[in-house]
Amino acid sequence: MARKKKVSMQDIADRLNISKNAVSLALQDKRGVSEEMRYRILQTARELGYGAYAEKAAVGGNVLVLVPERIMGYQDNDHFRFYHDMIWGLEKSIRKRGLSAVIVPIAVEMEKGLQLPRHCEEIDYIGILLFGIAEKEYARIVWERDVPLVMIDSYHRELPCPVVATANIEGAYEAVAALIRSGHREIGFIGSANLTTSHEERWLGYWSAMRQHGLAVNARAVLTDSAGFYNTEREIAHFLNGLEAYPTAFFCGNDRIAYLLANELRTRGLGVPEEVSIIGFDDLQYEENGGLGMTTMRVEKERMCEAAAEMLLSLKGAPSREMLRMYIPPTLVVRGSVRRIKDWDWQ
Template identity: 65%
Template sequence: MARRKKISMQDIADQLEISKNAVSLALTNKKGVSDELRSRIIHTAKEMGYGPYAISENGNSNILVLVPERIMSYQDNDHFQFYHDMIWGLEKSIRSKGFNAVIAPVDRESEQRLQLPRLFMDISYRGVILFGITRPEYARLVWEQDVRLVMMDSYYRDLPCPVVTSANMEGAYEAVSYLIKCGHEEIGFIGPVNLTTSHEERWLGYWKAMQSGRLKIRAEHCLTSSEGYDDTAEEISSFLSGLSELPSAFFCGNDRIAYILTELLHERNIAVPEDVSIAGYDDLHYDSSSGVHMTTMRVEKERMCDAAATLLLSLDEPSREAIRWSVAPSLIVRQSVQSSTDKGAEAGKRAKQVERQ
């Protein structure tokens, strides 16, 4: 049997006698074409069987991957790379299982207005993976659709459905236990527990490790609330300015926070790890002016992506069960943590005063 020709955007453009760029704008839901032309392009794509509009012999061959557009163009390039790896890791895992991964960005306006991407209505699909943090109201909108759904990396406890995450509590427990093993007794925590379940779980892992080590958690050494993701540096700077004495170590809810903390301490002439040790989470390759390489918990991104695709394809129908698959992270020891006994550092750390700007 002759293999069916794969339809390209150029084929659609030739059929309609328009530019390939116009086809691309329409099929990716970008501005630049009229609603009437967009409708014609989508109709032609369906007729010709282009990409996600094609009908496979096995039925629905598409899996929608919903991603908040803001994390695809994150202001921190190094943090963006983490999300980029996860998004395309999902595509690779889905395609390896014989399905099409259809990435559907959710822009800020659509998220605010609670509007689903056009692809929800324009194509057929087997299920949806919601990746990343969205407004709870938007996550509920997706959850309320009668579709197979898996949430990945973040989730909402009042929206029971299958979820794939890093083993956040266990990973944080391991990281803080490592700090304790290195002799640190006063360990602070920085992470927006109020914003995401992942930071909430990492806070619990921190708490559990401190309890296991019979160590006291000092509230003044912990920053657990944030107004959002755009003011992290300002919030941490204000937190540091309010401290009269530093702990000997910090565990941070992610590496972005850890590196921001490192740079702010560096500006105050406080050295990492000589004066303060820091451990993070995620294993971001961050271009820090401090030159410090972070001890961290590496999120096993490929395994998480494969687990999300596998879990979704295992569903025969939409599920309202709180199925949870957690993928264990790996401790990566680098130079940002130093034993508290090295060079008699402990006494110096206890007495170190935070320099106010």
């Protein structure tokens, strides 16, 4: 039987099309390569089975997964549907690497009182994964613990720590471009850009697509501010009341907003997509949608979980103070909520 070839640093360099010296610096945790390149080198070392890095997953240890309780409760069923998959996807990705995921809910009172869970003091752990929708000051005290930290899904720009998120700008751009290809020129936007970076980036992607294609953004057809999750339905109704005329299409910051908008339009006697087309984001399925299949951007949650686990391991026990970002592209899923306008042949 042929002997398996030993993986070398040159093999890693060849895979990434970089110098062997850059690989050596990253593997020795020395200066001279960016945090992003260091992550890619360490990830490739594991994939190829290079030396001790091939065995790292078998070392064992705990990873704390901190999750704001407000997104885990059944009373917040819309967020629960999305984050349930993410939470257990992270558990699977961490377990696959020979580690143990400790899922720690953060109660609202703890979050407001800036109180860390007892796990931070009572058990040993090699790093923390934190859902970035935690309040900024709470995320800050986690970041200041000086342990490896990766934020997931959303983040706070003031905290220079590693992040794995959806490519929101590019995904939103693709969604709006799909509406434009279908003949729509009057396209509105609804999303809570003031609350999360994900919706802020989706607003930017919408704006970029409109501008790139020479279309004017009607400020009256845009809703970017929200007082909070439980106000969304009322805010959409108030927003629609202020419109003199409806655009032919809307891009929404998530599927929950998209379905709430569709329901509100129906109560006003407007058909979706016959009179107003809608595209959402996340790819959540709702039983109460009246049979409407929502065209959406599917968040690739499994890939995000894998990337977050790998990124945390790549920190090698030392926290990163650089803005390392990894964006996972979403996928356009075409369903029945978009109507093609046949009298405009967009190229």
